Amino acid sequence: GAGVSQSPSNKVTEKGKDVELRCDPISGHTALYWYRQSLGQGLEFLIYFQGNSAPDKSGLPSDRFSAERTGGSVSTLTIQRTQQEDSAVYLCASSVTDRYSGNTIYFGEGSWLTVV
């Protein structure tokens, strides 16, 4: 597709259930980012992938959060045993390359997660 694609766009889940959020970056983009945005707040970095390098997981808030990127393209963010404080918009972004570059980072429309 033309832009970063995320699914589902909206997800309501019960506390304690696991959820998976998917991100399909722009074709050819080697760098992929996950951010979280709580209501009325700024963006919180979660995790970053660059090519075949080990991901930067420094932003993951707890071990209930994990992410993988298969084949250097699609990424899945998994939240286990969801809590109400996990309710937020989860934004995925990608860029052509990251290394020593200021290449524009493009965002998807986000996955709105509500934990009830």
Next chain:
Amino acid sequence: AQKITQTQPGMFVQEKEAVTLDCTYDTSDPSYGLFWYKQPSSGEMIFLIYQGSYDQQNATEGRYSLNFQKARKSANLVISASQLGDSAMYFCAMKSLSGSARQLTFGSGTQLTVLP
């Protein structure tokens, strides 16, 4: 560590007038990139403009220009001839181009309202 500060939680501007959104930053990296994003109520993050720390000229993109003052560590966004559709949340962000951290660091945002 990088830090972005946006001191204006909310701004109002009359339609067709210009408005400046403030952004200051702090970093020890010698090379970095500065970004502005627009987030309308729909939630999508829309890239507006980019400035590299070594760029000699201020960046411009249509009605958007970035007033980059490196010595003051400021990267203010100027929107000329405001339109009603410019009403949105605006985020300033930066990324290291030379350090180990690759993620975008965001400010807390400024909510801009354009008045008819």
